[in-house]
Amino acid sequence: xxxxxxxxTMYVDDLPAIWSPxxxxxxxxxxxQAINDQAAASLLWxxxxxxxxxxxxxxxxxxxxxxxxxxxxxxxxQGSWDPDILTFGPQRGMKLEEIERTSEYLRLVYKVxxxxxxxxxxxxxxxxxERI
Numbered sequence: 001x002x003x004x005x006x007x008x009t010m011y012v013d014d015l016p017a018i019w020s021p022x023x024x025x026x027x028x029x030x031x032x033q034a035i036n037d038q039a040a041a042s043l044l045w046x047x048x049x050x051x052x053x054x055x056x057x058x059x060x061x062x063x064x065x066x067x068x069x070x071x072x073x074x075x076x077x078q079g080s081w082d083p084d085i086l087t088f089g090p091q092r093g094m095k096l097e098e099i100e101r102t103s104e105y106l107r108l109v110y111k112v113x114x115x116x117x118x119x120x121x122x123x124x125x126x127x128x129x130e131r132i
Contacts, residue, residue: 008101016089019039040061050110064088065088094113105123107119
């Protein structure tokens, strides 16, 4: 029997995803290569599953370096911002606008900068993703 999705236990929040690589001694070339190899995948890993899925489906996985905290950054939940640590975030902004959770489904609405609103409806045995 296939697994089912439990809409009551799927974690989502509205904090922006960020990622900082492990800091250790590398040559400049090794450092650049390590960051390029790991940054996008590691950033996707920090995101809520629905946001990561939507970014992958829309091919919105491009990243950029943040020198200042992004909009919505929450230092008490995400830690104090340190401008000396290399930090990445998504190139295109995406914001969780609505959450509706029942025992039957989880409904999420994301605003993707100039790509409009996208809705997830996650039920125990199906997931619907559509532009609204």
